[in-house]
Amino acid sequence: MTPKLMIPGPVSVDDDVLFEMGQQVRPHYGAEWTAVYNETRDLLKQVFKTEGDVHILSGSGSAALDAAIGSLATTGETVVVGNNGYFGERLEEICEGYGLDITRVSAPLGEPLDPESFRQAFKVDPRPALVALVYLETATAVVNPVREIAAIANELGIPIVLDAVSALGGLPLDMDEWGIDICASASQKCLGAPPGLGPIAVAARAWKIMESKADRGHGWYLNLETWRRFADEWGPWHPHPVTVATSNIYALRAGLLKLLDEGIEQRIKRYTKLALQLRKGVRALGMEPLTPDDQLAPVLTAVYAPDGVAIGELVGYLREEHNLMISGGLGGGLKDRVFRVGHMGPTVTEQDIDEVLGALRAFLELKHIPLAEPT
Ligand SMILES: Cc1ncc(COP(=O)(O)O)c(C=O)c1O
Incomplete structure (x- = not known):
């Protein structure tokens, strides 16, 4: 018998969400699909609390994090990473994969990151390509003071990437007001849908940074500019570059409707x-x-x-x-x-x-x- 899931994701889902997963497969293009996809993006915008763009990557939360970091930073640049647990470590691994030079800001195990430690790190490295950190460190259940850290990064003009994989929909978050540049999440946790999708929100400031770095050259699938280009050029019928996981997106839409309704x-x-x-x-x-x-x-x-x-x-x-x-x-x-x-x-x-x-x-x-x- 399927166990009751009391783990930090995936979660057991509502009947409306299950219903969508049980429907016949639906296509990933055409007017009907585009309306559903865009509605789901609009619902996500309400949850991220952003006027920025939202894309829904078919892939897990790590795909969205990988896309956030790889799209903003160029190999050889420095980055500052908050690391007070397993998923902070994951952010570092993603940065290493892109050949970035990491300055780590850590905290004793089980304790939140200290905003002042970021200020110190920015004194040593005043112009990192980005600062990345986890909101809810799922390994320890420690909540990091994102708002305070973002305020420091904003003051210094340093782009901030937030891992909200286990936080979006379950912890207070206001992406625009807090000044987050890219916020990445996943479908299988507080959004109440099955695994398989990595929603990602991108502020206008982040697109400007990408535009200013013509030689970034980090791949295609996890390059956010690829997702934007297709949304712009193929918007009315196929607003994404690939065959996205349509059943999962219908299910995510159902989960988001439940969340916003409550x-x-x-x-x-x-x-x-x-x-x-x-x-x-x-x-x-x-x-x-x-x-x-x-x-x-x-x-x-x-x-x-x-x-x-x-x-x-x-x-x-x-x-x-x-x-x-x-x-x-x-x-x-x-x-x-x-x-x-x-x-x-x-x-x-x-x-x-x-x-x-x-x-x-x-x-x-x-x-x-x-x-x-x-x-
Ligand atoms: C905070 C955090 N970041 C990243 C991830 C990785 O997400 P995924 O397994 O969807 O790639 C998780 C998964 O548990 C997480 O909790």
């Missing part, structure tokens, strides 16, 4: 309530979340396991005995110490959180691990 702020409130419920519940079992409550991520909670608990065994038990899927830690340092519970799916309810808590309790009892005294 309201982004309202949904974030709902997720925050789930996060607080989970935090209270794990503490009652004698465990502590990795981040304090005033820094919680509405959509994801990482929890220290009690001493002596093998994370793999815990995750396996929930999967086998309770048909619930949660995640272990990700990346060095925390891999064997924390487990992560995703509550970023639009279908997750208070009952689901109770179910996870019940299953955790059962595991601890099975292992004779003392539970916290009731307070």
